[in-house]
Amino acid sequence: MKAGIGESRFWFNEQRGTLLALVIFIAMFTFYVMNHPAGFTANVVQTAANKGVLLALVAMAQTFVVLTAGIDLSVGMVFILCNCLASYVLVGSPLMVAGGVLAVVATGAICGAINAAIVIWGRLQPIVATIASGAVFFGIALWLRPFPGSDPAFSADLADALTGKVFGLVPASLIFLAATVILIWIPFRRSVLGRTVYAIGSSEVAAYMSGMPIKRAKFLAYVLSGVFAAFAGLYLTFFTYSGEASAANGNTYTLYSIAAVVLGGVSLFGGRGSAIGAIFGALAFRAIGDLLFVFEIDPLWQPLFQGIVLVLAVSVGSARLFQVRNRLDLFG
Template structure:
C-alpha cells in the first residue's frame, strides 16, 4: 500500500503540474479567512475542524464493524477473513477516508499559502511527515494498533520538533537528518513490542 501510495502520488503530481505549471491561481478569500482564522478571536477554526473530524469520522468508524475489520485486517488479514469480517469493505472505507482527509489537508494548505502550486519537494515532505506523525503517535506500520487521536498528537509532536530545531538555530541542511533520526527511533521503539509476540494474533 505504501508503494502504491507513492506511485500514484507521483502520477497525480504530474497531473497537477500539467494543470498548474507555475504557482498562482486565486482562491475564495472569504472562505479562506473563515477556515484559517479564529472563532470568536480565540480558538483556531482549523483546530475545531480537526476535532470535528475526530468526533464525526474517526470515533464512529472505529466503533463500527468496518472499523473493527480494518484493525483485524491490519493484525492478520487471513485470520480476519476466515472469521467472516468484511475485509474488502474495510479496506475500501479506510482508503476512501484517507483520501478524503488528505484532500481536506491539501485544501487547507492552499488556503494558508494563498496559492496553488505543484511542488515535488512539498509533496515528498508531507508524505514523509504524515508517516512520521502516525508512527510517533503510536500507530504500528504493521497494522492492528493505533488511533487517529494518537496520530494527531504525533503530528503536533513532530511539528514541535521542527519548531525547536528552528528555535535552536539548527542549520536547515541538518534539520532533515534530526527528523529522520527521530522517526527511526520512533519506529524502533514501536517495533520493540514485537519481540514479546509469538504470533501476530497476539499483537492484535
C-alpha cells in the same frame, strides 16, 4: 477488582503509542513556547496549530491505509492535486465556494477509490500501486497548475475564517481537526467496517475466515485516505491563497506522514494504533521542527535532529517487543 485492573492494563497497552506521542508533543511544545521570543501567546499557538494541523490531516489519511497493513505513497500527491484544484474552484458566491469545497473533497475520494480498485481488484501491492497512481495524480496537478497561482476571485474570506482564531483565542484549524475526529474517525472506528480494517491489519486470512466484509472495508479505508488528503489540500490552499504543483512538497508530506504515523504508535504491520495517535505524532513532529527553528539550528542539520528524536521515540515505544514471546501478549 482484578477485572478492572486487567481492563486498565489492556487500555494502557493499546494506547501506549498515543500516550507517548502526547507526552513528546507536550514536552516539545512547552520547551518551544518557553524559548520563543513572543512566549505563549494566541498568535504563536495559532501559527503552530496551522502548521501542525496540515501535517496531522495527511497523517490521518496515511493511518487509514496503514491500519490495513498497507502504505499509501500517493497521499502527498493527492494532497498537491487537491491544492491545485482548490486554487481554481474556491471562487464566487458562498454557494459556489461550498460547491468547490465538495468538488475538491470528491476528487480526493475518487483518487482513494482508484487506489482501492488497483489494490483490491488489480491485486497489486499497495506500495507499488500508490507509487504509480501518485505519479498520475501529480501529472494532473502539474497540468492544472504549471505555474503557482490562484484565481483572482479566490475566496479569501473562507480561508481567513478557517485559519484564524475563534473568539480571538482558539485556532479554527484545531476546531476543524477535532470535528473530523468526532464526525469521521470515531464513527468509523466503532463501525463494522472500521473493526474489519483492524482485523485485516492483524490477519487478513482470519478476517476472511470470519466472514468479515474485507473488500468493502479496504475500499472505505482508501477512500477516507483520499478524503483526508483532500482536507489537507484545502488547508494548504487556505494558508497560501494559491496552488502549486510541487513534487518536493508532495514527497516531503508523504514521508512526514509516515513518520507521524510511526511516532503516534500506529503499527506499520497494521491492526494497531489510531488516527488520534497519528495526530499527536504529527503535532509532536512539527513541534520538534519549530523547536529547532527557535534555537536557530542550521536548516541542513534539522533533518538529522528530527530523525534522531523520531528514532528514540519509536525505540522507546517498541522496547516491549523484545520481551514479547507471543503476539497476543501485547494485549494482555
